[in-house]
Amino acid sequence: MATVLILGATSDIGQAIAVKFAKKGYDLQLAARNINDISALRSDCSIRYGVSCTVHPFDATATDSHEPFYASLPVTPDITVLVFGYMDENELVTRDSKKLMNTINVNYTGAVSVLNIISRDYIRRNKGVIAAISSVAGERGRAANYIYGSAKAGLTAYLSGLRNEAFSHHVHVATILPGFVYTRMTENMKLSPLLTATPDLVADAVFRAVTKKKDIIYVKWFWKWIMFIIRSIPEFMFKKMKI
Numbered sequence: 001m002a003t004v005l006i007l008g009a010t011s012d013i014g015q016a017i018a019v020k021f022a023k024k025g026y027d028l029q030l031a032a033r034n035i036n037d038i039s040a041l042r043s044d045c046s047i048r049y050g051v052s053c054t055v056h057p058f059d060a061t062a063t064d065s066h067e068p069f070y071a072s073l074p075v076t077p078d079i080t081v082l083v084f085g086y087m088d089e090n091e092l093v094t095r096d097s098k099k100l101m102n103t104i105n106v107n108y109t110g111a112v113s114v115l116n117i118i119s120r121d122y123i124r125r126n127k128g129v130i131a132a133i134s135s136v137a138g139e140r141g142r143a144a145n146y147i148y149g150s151a152k153a154g155l156t157a158y159l160s161g162l163r164n165e166a167f168s169h170h171v172h173v174a175t176i177l178p179g180f181v182y183t184r185m186t187e188n189m190k191l192s193p194l195l196t197a198t199p200d201l202v203a204d205a206v207f208r209a210v211t212k213k214k215d216i217i218y219v220k221w222f223w224k225w226i227m228f229i230i231r232s233i234p235e236f237m238f239k240k241m242k243i
């Protein structure tokens, strides 16, 4: 069976993705900053679903470690799912240079650094699938979250270019746009149930994107149209709006 590498496996969405793939019989490589935080997930997946499951320390911001990290994996993963991310309140981020740089370094620089290494290998092998969680926040800069949004915009553009390059090498690249999701990241936000997905729904979308080779998936379909409308508002009007 194929092996799936999950980068950011401690996240609520990452755990749901791990369980989804394990249930379908895929072997797992779980990567996270603190591997103690994924030991329960590891036992759960291997005992309950009988798949091989290994854990690997990984820090998105330690870009010098990305090459040795990938080289140290016991087998080359057939599928890589990038889940890690960092979001804090925009107002705090604009006032705190550490949070500012972490937002850019985790969501953009760290993601591009590790995916560049993995995609070079997949392109050389002429096979492999990469799925990454970006965000609808990257589709238009809004006062409420434009630092995070601009880093995710960079990631979305990177994935688009990589998909374009990788296609002729039989490597598939999927962009997952979840809209709001009930997770640790959004626990202090008041979210509309209609607009908000569960981690399990995101995991289903990732599985579909990987197995059906989808390019871009909005987890709740109407986010595509919400963002179409938001992108269509002329800038002279948009700058006066609080959305």
Ligand SMILES: NC(=O)c1ccc[n+]([C@@H]2O[C@H](COP(=O)([O-])OP(=O)(O)OC[C@H]3O[C@@H](n4cnc5c(N)ncnc54)[C@H](OP(=O)(O)O)[C@@H]3O)[C@@H](O)[C@H]2O)c1
Binding pocket: 008, 009, 010, 011, 012, 013, 014, 032, 033, 034, 037, 058, 059, 060, 061, 083, 084, 085, 086, 087, 106, 133, 134, 135, 136, 177, 178, 179, 180, 181, 182, 183, 184, 185, 186
């Ligand atoms: N929740 C939403 O509404 C929403 C919407 C759109 C997109 N997303 C995206 O979905 C993804 C998963 O987020 P989530 O909602 O499941 O939130 P979460 O539970 O807070 O997960 C964030 C994950 O990122 C990891 N991470 C942060 N900094 C890292 C670093 N330097 N190196 C490695 N890992 C790091 C965290 O690891 P630790 O456990 O070590 O902190 C955690 O596993 C993120 O990319 C997020 O931007 C979320």
